[in-house]
Amino acid sequence: MEQIIVQERVTVRMPAVALFGDIVHVPEEQMLLLNMPETADQYADSEVLTTVIKDTALVAQEASTARADLQRVVTIKDYSEHSGLAEELVRLGAIRKLAECSTGPLGSAIVIAEVLYPEASPETRVPSTV
Numbered sequence: 296m297e298q299i300i301v302q303e304r305v306t307v308r309m310p311a312v313a314l315f316g317d318i319v320h321v322p323e324e325q326m327l328l329l330n331m332p333e334t335a336d337q338y339a340d341s342e343v344l345t346t347v348i349k350d351t352a353l354v355a356q357e358a359s360t361a362r363a364d365l366q367r368v369v370t371i372k373d374y375s376e377h378s379g380l381a382e383e384l385v386r387l388g389a390i391r392k393l394a395e396c397s398t399g400p401l402g403s404a405i406v407i408a409e410v411l412y413p414e415a416s417p418e419t420r421v422p423s424t425v
Contacts, residue, residue, distance in 0.1 A: 381406035
């Protein structure tokens with residue numbers, strides 16, 4: 296699967312932890328990852344920054360309303376250990392918020408967002424590690 300680098304060498308701060316790495320988008324999975332380097336050219340681990348919700352119609356509706364490219368739309372868990380993650384990704388220029396809503400039996404907070412790509416260049420495409 297193709298991975299597209301969204302932001303390189305950034306620190307993503309969440310309430311309990313700050314993680315350093317490259318934010319990458321996996322369009323086929325509608326997923327954002329933070330690939331954390333072991334060495335300059337090899338990743339040691341990845342933190343999944345997105346979640347999957349069952350209400351795909353809601354995601355498609357919000358993408359359409361915002362005129363967003365559905366292939367770039369992701370859902371971000373914005374509660375518990377990931378509280379404030381969406382705002383941090385906005386601050387880093389990795390996403391544009393489309394909608395905030397709640398889902399599931401507990402009304403968990405999620406953010407529907409569009410991934411913002413850097414200028415298109417061959418260097419932004421990396422081999423998949425997923």
